[in-house]
Amino acid sequence: MTTEPVPIAPPGAPPAGVLATPADKGLRTGSVGLAAAVALGLSSVAPAYSIAVTLGFVTLVAGQFAPAALLLGFVPILLTAFAFRELNRAMPDCGTTFVWNTRAFGPFAGWLSGGWVVQCATVIAMTALAQVGAGYFLDLLGLDGLAGSSLAVTVTAALFLAGATAVAYRGVQLAAAVQYVLLALQLVALLGFGIAAFAKGGALTPQLSWLDPFGFDGFGAFAEAVLLCLYIYWGWDALITVNEETKDSSRIPGQAAVISTLVLLGTYLFTAYAAISFAGTGTEGLGLGSEENAGDVLAALGPPVVGDAFAKVVQLAVCVSAVSALLTCVVGSSRATLSMSAHGALPKAFSRVHPKYRTPSFGTVFFGATAAGVLAVLTLLSENFLGDAILCIGLLIAFYYGVTGLACVWFFRGDLRRSTRDLLLKGVLPAAGGLMMLAAFTRSAYDMVDPAYGSTSVGGVGGVFLLGAGSILAGAVAMIAARARFPRFFRYGRTAVADLTVHDTSGSES
Template sequence: MPNPIDAEARTGPVSTPTGKGLRGGSVGLLGAVTLGLSSVAPAYSIAVTLGFVTLIVGDLAPAALLLGFVPILLTAFAFRELNREMPDCGTTFVWTTRAFGPIVGWLTGGWVVQIATLIAMTALSQVGATYLLQLLGLHSLASSSAAVTITAVVLLAAVTSIAYRGLHLAASVQYVLLGLQLAALLGFGAAAFARDGAATPSLAWLNPFAFGDLGSFAEAVLLCLFIYWGWDALITANEETRDGDRVAGQAAVISTLVLLGTYLFTAFAAISFAGTDAAGAGLGNPDNAADILSTLAPPVLGAAAAKVMELAVCVSAAAALLTCLVGSSRGTLSMAGHGALPRAFARIHPRHRTPAFGTLFFGAAAACLLVLLRLVSVDFLGDAILCIGLLIACYYGTTALACVWYFRGRLRDSPRDLLLRGILPLLGGLTMLAAFARSAHDMYDPAYGSTSFHGIGGVFLLGAGAIAAGILALLTARTRFHRFFRDGRTTVAELTVTED
């Protein structure tokens, strides 16, 4: 049977380097959707989130998943429209710079995105390493902080080498990894529905008006935002995608819809089988919340098949790591190409046509950050992961509003433009910024997360600290990259630096 990537590549034009030196036409729509889904790590995301959502809202978890999807979909429309107008692998950096100027673009479209991704990579490598050791039967090592950290660094090195060799190879690997995840989740759901005693799913579980109070509703929806985050990484491959100005945007919307269907199916199946009781295997049991699929897989699938679910979560983390590296290195490639970062980030490997320096830099940076946070405290690492939600809401909201502002002069051209470039992105942006404010309020509480300092939550300090560090980095960058910060919006309309 022929390789689907090879077959897909043969149907399109011959791959040629783009203006930044990337290999154009490396993937099509299917490959772009696969990259987007893989970056979200669906098996891992639903495993570690569904239990916590159920603890808050019980059997209304599917309703929370649905409501959390709404601002994501609205934001996806903004990404699609901006990508059609400005197909650049820098995505949010380029778009927010064109709309709001270089300061906002560098900070929210560049720094915040890269820091959120870097922190996420530490979490994904740790999760992947833990599951890998468990799968190999090395349970004593899986409970050892040092062993997990060493394995995580090795895992980072492996995915960095794949990302270094090119998007074509990365997409080929992602087909296999994503296929395993979706097959495991669908198999789990089908088996759970078929088990004796499983409750009949109810449409009442999707009722958005049944939440008891606004606080629990907001908290559950904020948790759900996290499990959809990452699909936008596929758009950073727009210069390597055939018809990237059109296909990458389509892939963004398709991937979010596939995620919604997969998550709702899994949530309905888990609630039908286990219920929301606070004892035993119930989803309301706090002891099960951290990884609900590991708890339910053995009674649903049997001990042997449950190993497949563990494997799915492991490869889910690895697949997301790979896409994070692909996205981050291309984001900094664009920033360097437009004169907003050192020239080294614009270097392209002469044979693989990948951002060689950027790929190695982010692989090494994630490894160093993981080791540093582990040395400080395991709790500190956990709180660093929790602060990602604040960063996500910040740059998603800013990008959605950038769509409205950039197209403001054309919103009256047609009903389509008014809806897809104005109303929907505006609603998405305002919702995301409201989520940002709510997240900041909740994280300020010293009881939020595992650490605090002088009565202020450690999660808030890490999130706000990451943004504050970005402001300091911005001030430093302004002294070095004069043309970018002087000429503003015009610098991202052309390449200032090309490959060495």
């Protein structure tokens, strides 16, 4: 496995000239190449599903400037990807944000923003992906009655979760092989849809002006559209959680992160241009400004664009998109908690690695079962409650991406005067991305307090805000309990993640 030296040692980093190598946690090292890492990153975003369920809502806000919103929403994502790349080069650990934020800001920030918040967002996303995939699957089979049944959809979703857990349990190599097929189907379906839409002609002629960042009707519309777009790019960072299994752990995951985000941008802009040029942004008929079409643009436009037969292929692509993202969520979450456990911040059970498959056995099953339990509870409480839970993911994304962007700047602050490259890639760009994300977090939180935001409210406060802020608050409470359970991790601060503690049988943290 190739490693690269860290030229200058920021506070808490390895000394100058010392290779930054991931500590052995029992995973199968050197088994994931660049193509597999990119496939995992793209699949975790669920591009077909994401653009299908988001483009309509972005168009409702931005009209024909929806492509501009997609482009602007991409900017903080790309800047954050640079932060992830630089941090991974110095600390290629499958704990990613947990390790990086701990080394930069200390154990409290690392445990909460890099660990708890990330896992909360992922579990909530898993419930949504499983439910969406189940609904599409039943509809594809022509089982309209079951597709409309909450119980049938929940049971099918639980089966999808079980299947994804089983594949992830068998190893990241199998998961990557499955993702190649699922990702190829998504990209072919979106490409076919776009080509057909352009070939048919339609309501509007494509214009470069649709990318005009100053075309929005006021700052409120601009901010809302960009916030919506943050969600459709989220998930690519799951590929970095397999960095310890990648052939060049300090280089390839960072490259894959940048490549996957650029591929997403191209895919989304192509699909958006095709859909808007064909259907327009009107509020009647097939127009993307119609609220009836907003929930699933590809389902509404599929039959008239590509015919009923190929429309089923597009529908299948959205279904497998959700399922493939679900699989990647299981892979990423189990490795993140493996690292937290190995560094003494979670119970030892999470560090168990299967002797044959070399996967986090307990963590994989834990997250599959937890997501199934959360799905069942939220569905029993209210279907609207589940919808609000999905919306709150944006708040959690902006929070931990923002903190990680600033962590990059603080960790590498000693490097920033070495060269123009270091100043830009370790300082200016990550700082800009982090500040943009935290601004999005603040704006989102402000908007979500409104009881009219989302579908539920409690005591005059929006349910989406209560779920998002409540998840962070619950993490703070859980962290207090964790501090008592794992005192060594919280006592030694930034140096606590420098060495593995899971093999130490002394002390309460092991």
